[in-house]
Amino acid sequence: xxxxxxxxxxxxxxxxxxxxxxxxxxxxxxxxxxxxxxxxxxxxxxxxxxxxxxxxxxxxxxxxxxxxxxxxxxxxxxxxxxxxxxxxxxxxxxxxxxxxxxxxxxxxxxxxxxxxxxxxxxxxxxxxxxxxxxxxxxxxxxxxxxxxxxxxxxxxxxxxxxxxxxxxxxxxxxxxxxxxxxxxxxxxxxxxxxxxxxxxxxxxxxxxxxxxxxxxxxxxxxxxxxxxxxxxxxxxxxxxxxxxxxxxx
Amino acid sequence: xxxxxxxxxxxxxxxxxxxxxxxxxxxxxxxxxxxxxxxxxxxxxxxxxxxxxxxxxxxxxxxxxxxxxxxxxxxxxxxxxxxxxxxxxxxxxxxxxxxxxxxxxxxxxxxxxxxxxxxxxxxxxxxxxxxxxxxxxxxxxxxxxxxxxxxxxxxxxxxxxxxxxxxxxxxxxxxxx
Numbered sequence: 001x002x003x004x005x006x007x008x009x010x011x012x013x014x015x016x017x018x019x020x021x022x023x024x025x026x027x028x029x030x031x032x033x034x035x036x037x038x039x040x041x042x043x044x045x046x047x048x049x050x051x052x053x054x055x056x057x058x059x060x061x062x063x064x065x066x067x068x069x070x071x072x073x074x075x076x077x078x079x080x081x082x083x084x085x086x087x088x089x090x091x092x093x094x095x096x097x098x099x100x101x102x103x104x105x106x107x108x109x110x111x112x113x114x115x116x117x118x119x120x121x122x123x124x125x126x127x128x129x130x131x132x133x134x135x136x137x138x139x140x141x142x143x144x145x146x147x148x149x150x151x152x153x154x155x156x157x158x159x160x161x162x163x164x165x166x167x168x169x170x171x172x173x174x175x176x177x178x179x180x181x182x183x184x185x186x187x188x189x190x191x192x193x194x195x196x197x198x199x200x201x202x203x204x205x206x207x208x209x210x211x212x213x214x215x216x217x218x219x220x221x222x223x224x225x226x227x228x229x230x231x232x233x234x235x236x237x238x239x240x241x242x243x244x245x246x247x248x249x
Numbered sequence: 250x251x252x253x254x255x256x257x258x259x260x261x262x263x264x265x266x267x268x269x270x271x272x273x274x275x276x277x278x279x280x281x282x283x284x285x286x287x288x289x290x291x292x293x294x295x296x297x298x299x300x301x302x303x304x305x306x307x308x309x310x311x312x313x314x315x316x317x318x319x320x321x322x323x324x325x326x327x328x329x330x331x332x333x334x335x336x337x338x339x340x341x342x343x344x345x346x347x348x349x350x351x352x353x354x355x356x357x358x359x360x361x362x363x364x365x366x367x368x369x370x371x372x373x374x375x376x377x378x379x380x381x382x383x384x385x386x387x388x389x390x391x392x393x394x395x396x397x398x399x400x401x402x403x404x405x406x407x408x409x410x411x412x413x414x415x416x417x418x419x420x421x422x423x424x425x426x
Contacts, residue, residue: 017386042352045356046413057276068260070293
């Protein structure tokens with residue numbers, strides 16, 4: 001073995017990684033070669049110096065606890081419970097939002113009668129705007145009443161009130177409260193009065209004036225299994241006169 | 250296995266080697282903050298892959314993950330000039346000789362040794378740490394560092410030569426490691 005070969009094996013020898021044959025040959029050379037012997041001792045000393053305790057970094061005190069805290073959520077159990085917690089929180093959140101929405105809807109939702117009143121006014125306005133006051137134009141109640149036959153599943157009371165200053169103009173089919181209803185059209189001067197009529201299970205009730213909607217006055221009553229809604233831009237007093245004339249009975 | 254037992258088993262496997270993991274990460278990353286990040290990330294990876302651990306050598310297994318995590322971290326956080334492309338060629342005899350008296354006087358200076366190790370290219374440094382501080386065999390080092398045993402030997406030899414030269418002040422920046 002020459003020096004070139006020896007230098008390649010010195011580190012492995014110092015590390016105890018040289019095979020038996022290599023050890024024998026190298027040791028023989030080191031006995032004979034002071035330079036390689038010195039190189040070997042240098043390697044040994046360097047190795048020893050690298051094992052000094054002060055070169056070894058010890059994990060900081062908090063690291064282990066930090067890691068343990070990190071591990072927990074990583075395990076599936078925690079993951080699952082985490083998902084459930086999240087799910088529960090989300091569900092609770094959604095429930096709260098739903099409740100709040102329902103509550104606000106309940107608080108702001110108009111009553112069924114208010115809704116219907118709004119619907120009636122809309123229908124009244126539509127009849128005026130679309131120039132569609134009536135499907136059957138007749139001041140003759142005996143013409144108007146039969147016209148509804150076959151178009152409705154009930155027979156609305158029809159009367160001409162021309163004598164009272166509210167001439168019957170005609171009749172029309174309309175759709176309110178999710179059903180087909182009869183609409184009678186009367187005039188007072190240039191004002192139009194729509195009377196909407198359909199069957200009801202409500203008990204008879206005296207004419208009641210509702211709060212005006214969009215400037216239109218509304219009077220509602222029930223009689224004999226029919227519900228009546230009178231809508232007009234006519235003032236409340238005259239509209240009530242009309243209702244009295246139309247007659248709750 | 251119950252998840253709680255699995256975690257317990259994992260902690261019993263990994264936590265005894267936390268100092269070794271931190272030491273390697275600290276030497277590779279160069280500072281405490283990054284070392285802790287690397288160890289933390291490595292341990293989470295280890296937990297994830299714990300099912301693949303066969304129970305042979307927990308320390309080597311963990312240090313392999315620490316090392317790989319470090320290189321991932323290095324790629325994401327460092328400028329590429331910290332990478333030194335190494336050629337593992339055979340050393341010339343004359344390069345191995347150093348002034349033994351100066352060397353021996355410096356070897357007792359822990360700070361000087363520390364600086365010398367810190368200045369090693371990272372590919373040399375990791376092998377020195379695994380060999381001298383962890384006492385890993387060449388075979389174990391080869392597995393952890395994912396290089397052939399011959400490369401481990403070659404890098405160790407060159408790392409030691411460079412350490413000696415740095416300690417004796419013979420190392421010139423232009424020298425190939």
